[in-house]
Amino acid sequence: MPKVAVLPGDGIGPEVVAQAVRVLREATDGIEFEEALVGGAAYDAVGTPLPAETLDLCRKSDAILLGAVGGPKWDSLEPALRPEVGALLPLRSELNLYANLRPAKVFSALIDTSPVKFGPSGPIDLIVVRELTGGIYFGRPRERSPDGEKAIDTCVYTRTEIRRIAQRGFEIARQRDRRLTVVDKANVLETSRLWREVVAEVARDYEDVELDFMLVDNCAMQLVRDSGQFDVILTENMFGDILSDEAAQVTGSLGMLPSTSLSDSKGTSAFGMYEPAHGSAPDIAGQAVANPLATILSASMMLRYSLEMSAEADRVESAVESALLHGVRSRDLGGTATTADVADAVIRHLRS
Ligand code: IPM
Ligand code: MG
Numbered sequence: 585m586p587k588v589a590v591l592p593g594d595g596i597g598p599e600v601v602a603q604a605v606r607v608l609r610e611a612t613d614g615i616e617f618e619e620a621l622v623g624g625a626a627y628d629a630v631g632t633p634l635p636a637e638t639l640d641l642c643r644k645s646d647a648i649l650l651g652a653v654g655g656p657k658w659d660s661l662e663p664a665l666r667p668e669v670g671a672l673l674p675l676r677s678e679l680n681l682y683a684n685l686r687p688a689k690v691f692s693a694l695i696d697t698s699p700v701k702f703g704p705s706g707p708i709d710l711i712v713v714r715e716l717t718g719g720i721y722f723g724r725p726r727e728r729s730p731d732g733e734k735a736i737d738t739c740v741y742t743r744t745e746i747r748r749i750a751q752r753g754f755e756i757a758r759q760r761d762r763r764l765t766v767v768d769k770a771n772v773l774e775t776s777r778l779w780r781e782v783v784a785e786v787a788r789d790y791e792d793v794e795l796d797f798m799l800v801d802n803c804a805m806q807l808v809r810d811s812g813q814f815d816v817i818l819t820e821n822m823f824g825d826i827l828s829d830e831a832a833q834v835t836g837s838l839g840m841l842p843s844t845s846l847s848d849s850k851g852t853s854a855f856g857m858y859e860p861a862h863g864s865a866p867d868i869a870g871q872a873v874a875n876p877l878a879t880i881l882s883a884s885m886m887l888r889y890s891l892e893m894s895a896e897a898d899r900v901e902s903a904v905e906s907a908l909l910h911g912v913r914s915r916d917l918g919g920t921a922t923t924a925d926v927a928d929a930v931i932r933h934l935r936s
Contacts, residue, residue, distance in 0.1 A: 585614050586891045589645040591622040591638065594658075594667060595864025596874035596923075597651020598625075603876035603927035604649060604883040610931050611896045611903075612887070618645070622675075623653030623667035623864075633658075633671035642679060647890035648857040649883060650675075652864035677717050681845035681857050682745070683752045684716040684824060685885075688811075688831035688841060693908035697836035697917055703810025708834050710814040711760070713753040714824025716845050718745045719775070721821045741775045741820065746782040752846075753818035754790040763794045763815035767803045767823055779820065800827070807831055828861060838862045839875030839916040842882035844889055856890045858882040868915075872922045875914035877904060880930060903933035 590605060592598035608615055620638040627633045633653070642648050653667035663669045675681070689709045690698060702708065723738030750766075757764040766783050768776035780797060787795050798806070800823045806813065807827065811834050817827060832841035841861040846854040860878030868874055884900035887893040907929035913919020914926050921929070 585616050586646045587616045587618065587644070588886070589638075589641045589648045590617050590619045591642075591648060591650045592619065592625070593623040593651040593653045593864065594625055594655050595652055595866045595869040597623070597653070597864055599651075599869070599872065599874050599923050600860060600876040600879040601649060601651040603923055604879040606927055607880050607900060607903075607930055607934070608649075608883050608887075610934050611884075611900050612891075612893060615891070622650070623671050624655055624658040626671065627658060627661070627665060627667070633665060633667045634674055639675070639678060642675070642857075647855065647886045648675075648679075649879075649886065650857055650859040651879070652860065652862070654864050655866040655869075657866075673721060675857065676845060677722065679855070679857065680717065680847045681855075682715060682717040683749055683846040683854075684712075684714040684843060685756070685846065685889075686712040686714060686824075686828040686831070686841060686843045686861055687885075688712065688828070688835050690835045691840075691905055691908050693905070693911075694836040694840070694917065698834055699836075700808055700811070700834055702812055705810050705812030708811035708814075708831065710811065710831060711756060711816055712824055712828045712831060713749065713756055713816060713818045714828060715741075715745065715749040715820050716824075717821075718742070719821035739773070739775050739820075739822075741778055743778070743782050746779050747786055748848075750783045750786040750818065751789075753816055754786060754793050757793045757816040758790070761815040762792060764796075765803070765814055765817050766795070766797045767800050767817055767819040767827065768797065769800050769823075770797065771799060775820065783818070803827060804830060807834060832861060837875065837916040839878055839914065840881070841878050842885050843878075844882065844885045846889060853890055853892050856886065858886040858890075872924065873915045874923050875916050876923050876927050877914075877930075880904060880927065899934060900930070903930045906933040
């Protein structure tokens with residue numbers, strides 16, 4: 585039986601994770617779930633945002649289901665104790681989860697929810713392939729000068745880091761429309777120029793995939809103007825962070841965007857951490873209004889990419905589609921359904 589580490593975390597994390605676990609239990613014949621502490625919740629309980637037992641459990645599991653970490657309560661702690669820097673980033677780097685996949689696709693029932701009018705290429709249906717363990721998030725030095733007058737962050741990429749994520753991007757493009765757009769700032773940044781060089785080398789093994797390069801400011805604009813033009817967007821860590829939120833909102837709501845962070849693949853599957861891209865949303869925590877669909881869709885990505893259950897993943901995705909077609913809407917989508925109501929609707933469609 586596959587084993588999944590469940591890390592509910594902070595804010596709305598526990599609320600949305602509980603609903604995704606219900607859906608997973610309904611959709612599969614058996615997954616063993618084991619919970620562990622992470623983030624501010626772990627700091628409050630045991631004094632560290634990423635306890636060693638949590639990391640051990642993750643290493644022993646086939647996949648991780650994460651809610652979200654962070655919140656104002658822990659913002660003034662020193663960096664190593666803050667949920668984002670002390671838990672999320674080390675989870676990514678310790679477990680080598682360098683390939684972050686964020687599909688942004690508008691469900692047909694939600695086309696009118698999008699804040700933008702779709703352009704000549706039609707509705708958005710793309711995936712952001714974001715490098716997740718390098719770049720400015722991890723580069724050293726990262727510090728404040730002793731007098732507090734200067735701060736430094738460093739953006740570093742190696743050929744090896746670029747090559748492995750580029751291969752991932754091309755492989756994903758092959759399973760889709762075979763179009764890959766590399767997004768960078770090559771008119772300014774040396775790391776971007778290295779990206780272009782390495783991607784061009786990798787591209788020789790993927791001549792069936794159409795490759796182009798786009799500057800990040802232009803890409804941000806194109807996502808609003810004509811998001812349907814993109815198939816796979818391959819990009820570095822921070823650009824991927826920013827563009828994936830933008831792409832998510834173009835689909836109607838950040839509450840719909842699933843995410844997986846994968847390590848090297850073994851055959852057809854890979855170890856991965858699955859989480860909604862929306863974060864802990866402390867402003868709405870505890871009110872039962874969070875949209876659980878991003879987490880439910882992340883759980884379905886888990887079935888597909890880590891647990892070799894793609895038929896079950898298809899069923900979860902069509903149940904979400906049907907639930908939306910039948911009108912279930914949480915607050916972010918303009919409705920009044922509670923977090924549990926939305927999951928109930930998905931479960932009803934799974935049964936029918
Ligand atoms: C995300 C989040 C994180 C990131 C934060 C919470 C550190 O925004 O997963 O996109 O920037 O990677
Ligand atoms: Mg983000």
